[in-house]
Structure formats: C-alpha cells, structure tokens
Amino acid sequence: MTHMPSRAIVAADMNRDGRIDLVALSEVSGLDQKPMTAGVVIFWNDPAGWRAQMLPGSAGLFGDDVAVGEVNGDGVPDIAVGNLDGGRREFAWLSDGAGGWRAETDGLPELTLGWSVQLVDLDGDGSDDLLLGAGGPPSNENAGPRAYRWDGKRWRGLSQGLPQVSWVVGVAAADLYGDGAAEIIAAGMHTGVVHVYGRQADGAWSERHTLTVPNGEGLRNYKVRAVSDDALKQGLVVANYAGESGGKILAWTWQRE
Numbered sequence: 045m046t047h048m049p050s051r052a053i054v055a056a057d058m059n060r061d062g063r064i065d066l067v068a069l070s071e072v073s074g075l076d077q078k079p080m081t082a083g084v085v086i087f088w089n090d091p092a093g094w095r096a097q098m099l100p101g102s103a104g105l106f107g108d109d110v111a112v113g114e115v116n117g118d119g120v121p122d123i124a125v126g127n128l129d130g131g132r133r134e135f136a137w138l139s140d141g142a143g144g145w146r147a148e149t150d151g152l153p154e155l156t157l158g159w160s161v162q163l164v165d166l167d168g169d170g171s172d173d174l175l176l177g178a179g180g181p182p183s184n185e186n187a188g189p190r191a192y193r194w195d196g197k198r199w200r201g202l203s204q205g206l207p208q209v210s211w212v213v214g215v216a217a218a219d220l221y222g223d224g225a226a227e228i229i230a231a232g233m234h235t236g237v238v239h240v241y242g243r244q245a246d247g248a249w250s251e252r253h254t255l256t257v258p259n260g261e262g263l264r265n266y267k268v269r270a271v272s273d274d275a276l277k278q279g280l281v282v283a284n285y286a287g288e289s290g291g292k293i294l295a296w297t298w299q300r301e
C-alpha cells in the first residue's frame with residue numbers, strides 16, 4: 045500500500061497459516077493528505093507478496109496504537125485500536141467465524157479518545173479483555189484507565205474502582221505481584237505519575253502503588269509496557285516521555301517480596 049501514513053503497527057499471524065501478517069492503523073490525516081484515512085488495514089503476508097485488506101467499517105478511523113489478542117475464544121486473533129476520533133466508538137474488531145472481522149461497539153463508551161490500547165486477560169477467565177488509556181472531558185466520565193470484557197454479545201464494564209481522570213495515555217497490564225492476577229499500569233498524560241492498580245476479590249480495582257517520574261514536568265507520556273517473570277520473581281515497567289525540551293524513557297524494576 046503506497047499511501048498509508050501510520051503510527052501504529054503490530055505483527056501477528058492473523059489467518060494461522062504460519063506466516064506472520066501485519067495490522068496497521070492510520071494516523072490522523074494532515075492538511076496535505078486525503079481527508080479519509082484507510083482506517084484499520086491487515087497486510088497479508090502471502091507467498092506471492094503483501095496484500096492489503098481494509099477492515100469493514102474502519103475507513104476514516106485514525107489513532108496511535110493497535111493491539112492483537114484473543115477475545116472471543118475462536119482462536120483467530122482479534123484486533124483493538126486506539127481510536128482517536130472522539131465521535132466514533134470502534135475500538136475493537138472481533139473475528140466473525142467466517143474469515144472476517146466485525147467492529148463490535150455495543151457497550152463501549154461514547155466521546156472517548158483511546159490514546160493507547162491493550163488486549164490482556166484482566167479477570168482471569170482465559171479470554172483477553174479490552175484495556176484503554178482513555179481521554180475525554182471529565183463530565184463524560186469515560187476517561188482514565190478503562191477496562192471491558194466481551195460477554196459474547198456485547199462489552200461489559202470491568203472498570204469498577206478505576207479513577208475517572210481526564211487524560212491517561214499509556215496503559216499496560218502484567219502480574220507484577222505474582223499472585224496470578226494482572227495489575228493495570230496507567231500513566232497520566234502530563235502528571236509525571238504512573239499508577240498501579242490491583243483487582244480485589246470483589247472485582248473492584250484499587251491503587252497499590254504509585255511511580256513518580258523525576259523531573260517529569262512538561263513531559264508527555266506516550267506508552268507504557270510491563271512484563272513479569274515468575275522464575276526471576278521480577279517485573280519491569282517501562283514508560284516513554286517526550287516534550288519540547290527533550291524526553292526520556294524510564295524503567296522500573298519490580299522485585300517481589
């Protein structure tokens with residue numbers, strides 16, 4: 045595809061033929077570009093060459109993040125996008141059982157910007173859930189770290205206890221404490237603070253730890269990633285920041301008790 049400005053791409057074998065494919069999301073169209081973006085595009089790694097397939101219902105969409113996981117249990121990867129068009133709520137395309145993908149929006153928030161997105165199992169049922177680093181006006185009460193699980197027909201909120209703050213950007217999830225349940229790690233856009241939330245027995249999230257970015261004033265967060273290693277009893281949280289006067293990448297190691 046010769047014209048696809050993109051800031052978000054992920055590699056996965058989308059049709060399970062043993063060849064790794066690519067999924068990309070368009071970036072916002074600039075003044076010198078076509079007003080209608082391609083949206084979400086799968087680049088099939090065919091033996092004869094790359095072949096682009098635009099996902100139905102995604103034309104015009106744009107954003108900065110894309111993720112692949114398994115949401116609906118059919119073994120075919122599903123797609124989540126950090127949709128930054130506040131007027132649309134297409135954040136996920138699920139495999140439709142017929143070789144295609146369908147946007148599933150029922151239960152997802154309106155007037156929300158998805159700065160970053162992850163597909164990760166947050167409630168421990170074996171299926172990936174949708175984790176958004178969401179922005180939007182406080183009155184909308186849809187911003188902050190937001191989580192949703194797919195019940196087979198629609199999305200259900202999994203955000204109980206998570207704060208509703210206006211501008212959360214990077215989100216990630218990993219089992220930092222080694223208790224078998226994933227924590228949510230969320231970075232504020234301009235706050236210089238990264239919050240770690242754990243899920244309690246009643247399903248509500250509560251803050252377990254706060255990480256502070258030294259001299260973080262004036263820096264904007266873009267992404268957070270986290271991994272945890274059971275053998276080493278260690279975790280790692282990484283966040284990247286940029287601003288007019290520079291930027292930094294910060295990593296925190298996580299030693300379990």
Ligand SMILES: [Ca+2]
Binds near residue numbers: 056059062063065089
């Ligand atoms: Ca493939």
Ligand SMILES: [Ca+2]
Binds near residue numbers: 114116117138139
């Ligand atoms: Ca699937």
Ligand SMILES: [Ca+2]
Binds near residue numbers: 164166167169193
């Ligand atoms: Ca789940």
